[in-house]
Amino acid sequence: RVRCGMVEDESVDDGFYIRRCVELARRSIGLTSPNPLVGCVIVKDGKIVGEGFHPKAGQPHAEVFALRDAGNSAENATAYVSLEPCNHYGRTPPCTEALIKAKVKKVVGGMVDPNPIVASKGVARLRDAGIVVTVGVKEELCKRLSEAWIHQMLTGKPFVTLRYSLSVNGHFLDQLGEGVTEAGGYYSKLLQEYDAIILSGSLSEKFSSPTSQEPGANQPLRIVVANNPGQFPSLTTEASKTIVFADKEIAAEADLARKGIEAVVLDQINLIPILEHCRCQGLCSILLDMRGSIRDLEELVRETIEQNVLQKIVVEVLPYWDESDGAESLVVLNGLVKRLELKNLRSEISNRSLVVEGYLQN
Numbered sequence: 370r371v372r373c374g375m376v377e378d379e380s381v382d383d384g385f386y387i388r389r390c391v392e393l394a395r396r397s398i399g400l401t402s403p404n405p406l407v408g409c410v411i412v413k414d415g416k417i418v419g420e421g422f423h424p425k426a427g428q429p430h431a432e433v434f435a436l437r438d439a440g441n442s443a444e445n446a447t448a449y450v451s452l453e454p455c456n457h458y459g460r461t462p463p464c465t466e467a468l469i470k471a472k473v474k475k476v477v478g479g480m481v482d483p484n485p486i487v488a489s490k491g492v493a494r495l496r497d498a499g500i501v502v503t504v505g506v507k508e509e510l511c512k513r514l515s516e517a518w519i520h521q522m523l524t525g526k527p528f529v530t531l532r533y534s535l536s537v538n539g540h541f542l543d544q545l546g547e548g549v550t551e552a553g554g555y556y557s558k559l560l561q562e563y564d565a566i567i568l569s570g571s572l573s574e575k576f577s578s579p580t581s582q583e584p585g586a587n588q589p590l591r592i593v594v595a596n597n598p599g600q601f602p603s604l605t606t607e608a609s610k611t612i613v614f615a616d617k618e619i620a621a622e623a624d625l626a627r628k629g630i631e632a633v634v635l636d637q638i639n640l641i642p643i644l645e646h647c648r649c650q651g652l653c654s655i656l657l658d659m660r661g662s663i664r665d666l667e668e669l670v671r672e673t674i675e676q677n678v679l680q681k682i683v684v685e686v687l688p689y690w691d692e693s694d695g696a697e698s699l700v701v702l703n704g705l706v707k708r709l710e711l712k713n714l715r716s717e718i719s720n721r722s723l724v725v726e727g728y729l730q731n
């Protein structure tokens with residue numbers, strides 16, 4: 370279907386309203402898994418008459434909230450949605466039917482829904498009902514919004530991000546200093562995006578219980594990889610749950626069962642069974658956090674790269690020259706791979722650090 374009479378100004382506005390959808394969707398970062406983040410605005414005569422976002426799996430979709438907010442004004446209006454409206458009965462009824470019933474005249478979507486049950490069927494249903502539909506406005510932005518969900522939808526596997534901090538002289542830093550999880554800080558914001566975080570078991574109590582300080586934030590499940598029977602940092606707290614992965618020897622020696630520690634015992638600590646466990650638990654996004662000695666998680670990092678299960682790397686460069694005892698550089702991973710090139714780079718600079726993030730695939 371051709372968009373008749375489209376003037377340049379209108380497409381500029383389309384971008385503006387989809388950006389607003391993304392802004393709204395981000396209000397529930399980390400809270401919608403296994404569902405995506407989605408925002409919706411209803412626009413009539415150049416004015417926003419309704420707004421909504423998907424708050425949580427099981428609750429109504431973004432379109433439903435926006436239509437409720439708009440009331441009768443939705444008639445003949447344009448609905449902007451960061452994701453193609455769904456056309457299936459899942460935990461909730463189809464959004465296409467809600468849009469048709471509300472008599473919107475046009476729908477602008479950020480991206481096609483990669484969920485095979487939807488995959489352009491939402492667009493087709495709306496067009497059949499005589500609604501003008503455009504999809505792919507600010508597509509990159511919308512894809513970034515739910516990158517982990519999209520990856521998991523397309524591959525059936527969790528999205529894995531590796532993060533670490535470096536000093537300016539290239540030494541690996543495990544202690545990020547006081548206030549590391551302060552609200553608004555990069556680490557606090559990063560944490561809330563993930564369903565689970567993998568940490569080394571040799572971390573001290575102080576560094577093993579990272580919590581996001583964002584208001585109402587999601588606190589990822591902590592997965593502790595036990596390297597030594599004597600080291601069990603703080604476990605499940607009110608804010609977040611912890612499970613320990615240990616090999617048989619360590620599990621027996623540390624007497625995990627008697628201590629009431631939830632543990633998964635593996636013949637050998639490998640990444641693949643850990644990720645498989647996450648997949649079975651419905652965990653869609655995993656942050657592999659290289660705090661502690663780099664050697665503790667070295668094998669896991671090696672595996673994520675060698676087995677091609679790593680999607681993203683986030684590096685924080687801290688303003689220290691560090692030559693302290695035991696300072697290690699990332700050369701321990703030497704000989705690991707050919708050259709990896711990160712794509713779609715982004716950076717964030719504050720007075721405390723420089724954060725660079727990039728992807729292994731486009």
Ligand code: AOF
Nearest residue numbers: 407423430431454455459460461464484
């Ligand atoms: C939309 N708007 O806000 C969301 C959509 O089980 P359900 O009913 O929540 O359906 C989940 C699927 O619906 C999810 O996998 C994705 O394809 C789509 N999510 N669609 O139109 C929304 N959250």
Ligand code: ZN
Nearest residue numbers: 430455463464
């Ligand atoms: Zn829907």
